[in-house]
Amino acid sequence: MKQIFYILLILAFSALTAFAQRPPSISSPEVAPDHSITFRYYAPKAQKVMVSGEFLAAPMLMTKDTSGIWSVTVPSVKPDIYPYSFWVDSVQIADPNNTYIFANERFKRSIVEVHGDQPLIHSLQNVPHGKINYRYYQSSTLGTTRTLLVYTPPNFDANGKTKYPVLYLIHGGSDTEETWTKVGRANLIADNLIAQKKATPMIIVMPYANVAPSPRELFTKDMMNDIIPFVESNYPVLTDSKSRAIAGFSVGGGQTLNIGLTNPDKFAYVCSYAPFTATDEFKKNFGNWSPNAALMNKQLKLFTISIATEDFLYESVKQNIAMFKEKQLNLETLVVSGGHTWMNCKLYLANTLQQIFK
Amino acid sequence: MKQIFYILLILAFSALTAFAQRPPSISSPEVAPDHSITFRYYAPKAQKVMVSGEFLAAPMLMTKDTSGIWSVTVPSVKPDIYPYSFWVDSVQIADPNNTYIFANERFKRSIVEVHGDQPLIHSLQNVPHGKINYRYYQSSTLGTTRTLLVYTPPNFDANGKTKYPVLYLIHGGSDTEETWTKVGRANLIADNLIAQKKATPMIIVMPYANVAPSPRELFTKDMMNDIIPFVESNYPVLTDSKSRAIAGFSVGGGQTLNIGLTNPDKFAYVCSYAPFTATDEFKKNFGNWSPNAALMNKQLKLFTISIATEDFLYESVKQNIAMFKEKQLNLETLVVSGGHTWMNCKLYLANTLQQIFK
CATH class of the missing domain: 2.60.40.10 (Immunoglobulins)
Known part of the structure; x- marks a missing residue:
C-alpha cells in the first residue's frame, strides 16, 4: 500500500515537472x-x-x-x-x-x-566571516519603512566595548540594497582584506538609495536625518568624521559626491566610483561652487574618484575631476581599463577598503 | 560645454535603454x-x-x-x-x-x-523589527562553507544576558535559504506576533537544506553536527530541548520529521508542514519503527503536521498521520483548505510561532 503511494507521489512530482516543460x-x-x-x-x-x-x-x-x-x-x-x-x-x-x-x-x-586558479579578492575563502544584517528603518524623510543591509566584521562585538568606523556604500541607479553584496561581494572583499590585515574592521551600511518618484535629493536628507542616526543608535560605532566614509557607484557615485562634499565635517572619506552627475542636485551643489578648499582639504582625509577608460561616463567624469581639481581640492584618481561594470566596482571597493580608517 | 556633456550623457542612457528594448x-x-x-x-x-x-x-x-x-x-x-x-x-x-x-x-x-484593507500577519507594520543575519558556517559533514540565515528578534541582546529559544526552519525542495524570509516572510510574521505578545521572542535559523548530489540524509548530520553547534556557539541561546524547535515545508517537512523524531531528546517541538516523505531516509527511519511512545510523548511538548486538502501530498500526508497515530504518538493536526503553497506556509508558521516555547 505504501509502495503505491510512493509511486503516486513520484508521478505527481513528474507531472509538475512536465507542466514546467x-x-x-x-x-x-x-x-x-x-x-x-x-x-x-x-x-x-x-x-x-x-x-x-x-x-x-x-x-x-x-x-x-x-x-x-x-x-x-x-x-x-x-x-x-x-x-x-x-x-x-x-x-x-x-x-x-x-x-x-x-x-x-x-x-x-x-x-x-x-573561479581563478588562486582565490580572488572577492572569493569565498576559509577566513573568519562577518555577518550581513537585513534591517528595516523608519524614514521620517520619506514617511515610510525602508530596508538597508549592514555588514558587521568578523568577531563583531555588539555589546559596545569596541566601537567601529562606518562606510556608507551606495548602489547604482537601478540596483537594490542587495547589489553590493550579491554582485559586488562587499562582505567577502571586506572579510578577505580584514583577514589579510589590509583593512581595518569596519561596519558597512548599504542602504536602498532609490527614492523615486520623490526628487533625487531626498536621498541626501534620508541619509543624513534617518540612516546615519539609525545606524548610530543601533550599532556600536565611532561618530567622529574620521570614522565615517561614503562611497558609491554610478548614480550612487553621484550621490556620494553630493552627500560627502556638502558634509565634509561629517565624512572624512569620500570615494566616488564612475559617478553619474547629470542631475539637478549635482548642478545645484557644484554649478557655482566656491568651496573653502584649504578647510576641505584638512577635513577630507581622502577624496577619490575611480573610473575606467571605456566607461560610458569616462568623458563626463574627466570633466568632474578637472572641476574638482580646478577648485584646488586634493583629489586622488584611480583610472583602470574596462567599462561601467561591477567587475570594476569590486576593484574600486577593494582599493577603498585598504585606504580608509587608517 | 557642460550642457553638451549632459546631453551626451542622456543620449548614452537612452541608447542603453534602447538596447534593452x-x-x-x-x-x-x-x-x-x-x-x-x-x-x-x-x-x-x-x-x-x-x-x-x-x-x-x-x-x-x-x-x-x-x-x-x-x-x-x-x-x-x-x-x-x-x-x-x-x-x-x-x-x-x-x-x-x-x-x-x-x-x-x-x-x-x-x-x-x-495588501488587505487591514494588515495581514505577514504585512510590514510599524512594530519593532528583528534582524536577518546572513551567515557562513563551515560544514564538516559536507566539507564546505555553507550559508544560513538567522532571524534575531526585536531588542535582541547579543551580549548573552538574555538567552533565547531557537526554531530551525527548513525550506521546500528546490527553495533556498532565502525562501522563508523573501516568500514566507518568517521575519515579519515573527515581528508581528512578538509585538502582539502572541509569540515568545526567539531566534529562527533558516539553513540551506539542499545537499545534492550528496545523499539526502547528510542534511540530518549537517543539522546535528554543524548547524546547531554553529548557532549555539555564535548566539546566546538556550540549549535544552524545550528551547529547541524544528519546522519545515514539503521536502523540508520530511526533513523535519526525520531530524526531529529521531532526536526527541534534542527537539521538544516538531512541526511538519505538508511533508514530502517518499524518501529512502524516511523509509529507513519509520518503515519498521517501534518508538517508545510513552517516552516520546513526554519528550515532545508539541508534534504537529499541517496539510491542506487540495495539497498534492494530501493523501500521502494522511497516511503519515495515520502511521504516527497508530504508533500512539500525540500528534496534533492542522488541516486547512488550499494547496501546496507558500500562502499556506505562512499560515502554518504563524500557527507554530504561537504554540512553541510557552
Whole structure:
C-alpha cells in the first residue's frame, strides 16, 4: 500500500515537472576548467536566442539542437563574476537555470562566477566571516519603512566595548540594497582584506538609495536625518568624521559626491566610483561652487574618484575631476581599463577598503 | 560645454535603454484598489503568452496590443502574497518588470503582494523589527562553507544576558535559504506576533537544506553536527530541548520529521508542514519503527503536521498521520483548505510561532 503511494507521489512530482516543460538534463551556465563557459536555454519555439554578457564585446548567437535547447560556448574568460542575460527573440531575460540573479530593479540578468586558479579578492575563502544584517528603518524623510543591509566584521562585538568606523556604500541607479553584496561581494572583499590585515574592521551600511518618484535629493536628507542616526543608535560605532566614509557607484557615485562634499565635517572619506552627475542636485551643489578648499582639504582625509577608460561616463567624469581639481581640492584618481561594470566596482571597493580608517 | 556633456550623457542612457528594448511605460504587476491585478509583458514576436499564478486555477491567456505588449487583468483576489510566472511560447519565465523574485533554484517565478484593507500577519507594520543575519558556517559533514540565515528578534541582546529559544526552519525542495524570509516572510510574521505578545521572542535559523548530489540524509548530520553547534556557539541561546524547535515545508517537512523524531531528546517541538516523505531516509527511519511512545510523548511538548486538502501530498500526508497515530504518538493536526503553497506556509508558521516555547 505504501509502495503505491510512493509511486503516486513520484508521478505527481513528474507531472509538475512536465507542466514546467523543463528538460531535466539542462545545466546552465557550465564553467569548464579552462574558464570557458557554456550557456544553455530551452526554447523550442524561439526564432533567435543570443547570450550577452560583460565578458563579451557583442552578443553571441546560440544554436538550437533537435530537442529545442539553444547553446553556445564562450571561450576562456578572465576569472571574475560576470552579469549576463539571454536575448530571446529580442526580449532580455535571466537564465532560468541559474539561481544567481543580478539584484536590479530594471534589468533581469544572471551572474556567473569564474573561479581563478588562486582565490580572488572577492572569493569565498576559509577566513573568519562577518555577518550581513537585513534591517528595516523608519524614514521620517520619506514617511515610510525602508530596508538597508549592514555588514558587521568578523568577531563583531555588539555589546559596545569596541566601537567601529562606518562606510556608507551606495548602489547604482537601478540596483537594490542587495547589489553590493550579491554582485559586488562587499562582505567577502571586506572579510578577505580584514583577514589579510589590509583593512581595518569596519561596519558597512548599504542602504536602498532609490527614492523615486520623490526628487533625487531626498536621498541626501534620508541619509543624513534617518540612516546615519539609525545606524548610530543601533550599532556600536565611532561618530567622529574620521570614522565615517561614503562611497558609491554610478548614480550612487553621484550621490556620494553630493552627500560627502556638502558634509565634509561629517565624512572624512569620500570615494566616488564612475559617478553619474547629470542631475539637478549635482548642478545645484557644484554649478557655482566656491568651496573653502584649504578647510576641505584638512577635513577630507581622502577624496577619490575611480573610473575606467571605456566607461560610458569616462568623458563626463574627466570633466568632474578637472572641476574638482580646478577648485584646488586634493583629489586622488584611480583610472583602470574596462567599462561601467561591477567587475570594476569590486576593484574600486577593494582599493577603498585598504585606504580608509587608517 | 557642460550642457553638451549632459546631453551626451542622456543620449548614452537612452541608447542603453534602447538596447534593452524595454518600452519605458510598462508596469507589471499592477494591483488595483479592488485587488484585481494587471500583468504586462513585452514580447512583440511571441505567439502565445499566458500568466499562471497561485491565485488562478489555470493559466490565463494574455492578449497583445499593437506595441507588442501582452496583458491581462485577473479579477479581485484574496489579499496575500502569490507566486506567478509568464509562459511565453511554453517557456516559463519570471516577470522581467517585477523586482520581487521567488527565491528558488528551479522555477523562476515572481511574487506579487496584494495588501488587505487591514494588515495581514505577514504585512510590514510599524512594530519593532528583528534582524536577518546572513551567515557562513563551515560544514564538516559536507566539507564546505555553507550559508544560513538567522532571524534575531526585536531588542535582541547579543551580549548573552538574555538567552533565547531557537526554531530551525527548513525550506521546500528546490527553495533556498532565502525562501522563508523573501516568500514566507518568517521575519515579519515573527515581528508581528512578538509585538502582539502572541509569540515568545526567539531566534529562527533558516539553513540551506539542499545537499545534492550528496545523499539526502547528510542534511540530518549537517543539522546535528554543524548547524546547531554553529548557532549555539555564535548566539546566546538556550540549549535544552524545550528551547529547541524544528519546522519545515514539503521536502523540508520530511526533513523535519526525520531530524526531529529521531532526536526527541534534542527537539521538544516538531512541526511538519505538508511533508514530502517518499524518501529512502524516511523509509529507513519509520518503515519498521517501534518508538517508545510513552517516552516520546513526554519528550515532545508539541508534534504537529499541517496539510491542506487540495495539497498534492494530501493523501500521502494522511497516511503519515495515520502511521504516527497508530504508533500512539500525540500528534496534533492542522488541516486547512488550499494547496501546496507558500500562502499556506505562512499560515502554518504563524500557527507554530504561537504554540512553541510557552
